[in-house]
Amino acid sequence: MRARLTPAVSEIPGVLKRHWRLVLYPVGMIPAVWLVWQGQHGALGADPVNVFERSLGLWAFRFLLVCLALAPLRRFTGLNLLRYRRLTGLLAFFYASLHLLAYVGLDHGFDWSVLWVDMTHRYFIILGMSALVLLIPLALTSNALSMRLLKRRWKFLHRLIYPAAILAGIHFFLSFKTLNSVSAPYLAALALILLSRFLPRSRTGNGV
Amino acid sequence: ATLQTHPGPYSGNLTPTPHEDVTHYNNFYEFGMGKADPATQSQTFHPLPWTLEITGLVRKPVRLDVEQLLRSPAIEERIYRMRCVEAWSMVIPWDGIPLATLLKDADPDPHATHVAFESIVRPAEMPGQTEALSGIQWPYVEGLRLDEAMNPLTLLALGIYGETLPNQNGAPLRLVVPWKYGFKGIKSIQRIRLLDHEPPTTWNRLAPDEYGFYANVNPQVDHPRWSQATERVIGARSLFGATRQPTLMFNGYGEQVADLYRGMDLRKNF
Numbered sequence: 015m016r017a018r019l020t021p022a023v024s025e026i027p028g029v030l031k032r033h034w035r036l037v038l039y040p041v042g043m044i045p046a047v048w049l050v051w052q053g054q055h056g057a058l059g060a061d062p063v064n065v066f067e068r069s070l071g072l073w074a075f076r077f078l079l080v081c082l083a084l085a086p087l088r089r090f091t092g093l094n095l096l097r098y099r100r101l102t103g104l105l106a107f108f109y110a111s112l113h114l115l116a117y118v119g120l121d122h123g124f125d126w127s128v129l130w131v132d133m134t135h136r137y138f139i140i141l142g143m144s145a146l147v148l149l150i151p152l153a154l155t156s157n158a159l160s161m162r163l164l165k166r167r168w169k170f171l172h173r174l175i176y177p178a179a180i181l182a183g184i185h186f187f188l189s190f191k192t193l194n195s196v197s198a199p200y201l202a203a204l205a206l207i208l209l210s211r212f213l214p215r216s217r218t219g220n221g222v
Numbered sequence: 223a224t225l226q227t228h229p230g231p232y233s234g235n236l237t238p239t240p241h242e243d244v245t246h247y248n249n250f251y252e253f254g255m256g257k258a259d260p261a262t263q264s265q266t267f268h269p270l271p272w273t274l275e276i277t278g279l280v281r282k283p284v285r286l287d288v289e290q291l292l293r294s295p296a297i298e299e300r301i302y303r304m305r306c307v308e309a310w311s312m313v314i315p316w317d318g319i320p321l322a323t324l325l326k327d328a329d330p331d332p333h334a335t336h337v338a339f340e341s342i343v344r345p346a347e348m349p350g351q352t353e354a355l356s357g358i359q360w361p362y363v364e365g366l367r368l369d370e371a372m373n374p375l376t377l378l379a380l381g382i383y384g385e386t387l388p389n390q391n392g393a394p395l396r397l398v399v400p401w402k403y404g405f406k407g408i409k410s411i412q413r414i415r416l417l418d419h420e421p422p423t424t425w426n427r428l429a430p431d432e433y434g435f436y437a438n439v440n441p442q443v444d445h446p447r448w449s450q451a452t453e454r455v456i457g458a459r460s461l462f463g464a465t466r467q468p469t470l471m472f473n474g475y476g477e478q479v480a481d482l483y484r485g486m487d488l489r490k491n492f
Contacts, residue, residue: 050461053460053461053462054460054461054462055460056459056460058461059246059247059257059258060242060243060246060247060257060456060457061247061257061310061454061456061464062458062459062460062461062464063454063461063464064310064454066461120461120462120464121454121466122466123466125452128449128451128452131444131449132448132449136446136447136448137446138446138447138448139447188447190255191425191428191429192255192355192356192357192358192428193355193356193357194255194353194355194356195255195353195355196255196256198355
């Protein structure tokens with residue numbers, strides 16, 4: 015026998031159904047929590063700060079690549095996962111911010127004399143920072159209100175993800191001494207995604 | 223195997239980095255690019271038997287049986303700072319023989335000015351040597367000026383912590399030049415040649431703007447991608463307990479080596 019629910023309570027499943035995707039945000043943060051836990055338990059090896067910092071950067075780059083891949087995915091396979099662009103884009107921004115914080119705070123202990131030289135003289139750092147700066151307006155306008163207010167300019171603004179990804183890709187490439195089997199697949203994926211924009215559209219598909 | 227060793231000079235008052243970190247955090251690209259790769263991917267490498275050649279501009283070319291060398295009473299312990307060009311550092315208790323002792327046996331020709339070192343090529347046992355993407359030409363090569371090679375600090379290491387070198391640390395023998403960045407410490411050396419000119423070196427060939435021939439530890443000359451003023455100290459086991467310390471000029475060995483570079487512009491000769 016089931017008790018009759020009041021209207022207010024019966025609303026909850028509907029709300030959950032519409033917004034269940036919000037649980038993916040905490041799910042996406044699991045790698046960060048896991049890295050902190052490992053770091054605190056000696057599981058990040060002999061140079062935990064470096065591994066932590068690099069891992070956060072790699073996760074940022076991974077989410078950025080997934081975010082960028084969703085449009086070509088729909089175009090070439092018909093699988094429409096575009097609704098996950100906000101999720102993956104925001105996670106990329108979140109990890110890039112943590113990556114910066116780890117570099118500034120954990121690695122350099124907020125030593126601004128060193129950081130200032132890094133940020134003004136080292137193209138490796140400047141490229142990474144620029145990528146993150148380009149993502150800031152995207153993160154800030156990644157809501158329905160901004161989309162409504164900005165109208166067509168919103169789409170134009172969010173194309174900034176392409177230069178951001180290129181800068182992040184070069185920064186990622188430079189974070190290794192040489193090209194190698196770890197970095198190459200990510201760089202190849204980025205190149206493929208970017209180039210796919212220039213491929214001719216199929217007659218049946220409708221372009222993004 | 224355990225080595226017969228005795229305390230040597232220059233060890234100072236240093237606390238060695240834990241054995242686990244010294245043997246599991248390595249740059250040895252012959253066995254892979256990751257810091258943990260050398261420990262896991264070097265287990266099929268056979269460091270013995272091994273012959274070390276000292277040739278080139280010498281009056282008495284030498285072929286040394288390394289198994290014999292491992293029993294030499296001349297092996298001594300040297301606890302040295304190790305500063306990697308990637309801005310991290312360790313303290314390692316090496317066991318070895320001063321390079322000068324071996325070079326003197328070969329009797330360098332008066333025209334010799336430089337020493338070239340060459341590592342081994344064994345793609346079947348060294349998976350990193352089949353990694354085509356890196357652009358590294360094998361063998362790994364390094365070099366020193368003859369006076370640097372003859373400096374009493376320069377060591378041909380045969381062991382760490384009183385034991386023969388683990389494969390991942392450069393078995394059966396490697397160079398240790400404690401006032402230079404770690405990449406000068408070429409591992410698994412097969413050939414040493416005395417020359418009358420500066421030899422090419424692996425990292426300088428790959429990125430001449432980032433890695434100079436001298437590669438002296440110098441907190442005032444930054445790497446293009448990061449500052450060399452400070453270094454992460456290896457050995458902290460927790461993320462928030464890790465420390466940074468100031469990097470010392472010539473890695474703290476200025477008293478022994480500063481004279482070698484008197485009058486040189488160390489910004490140019492980095």
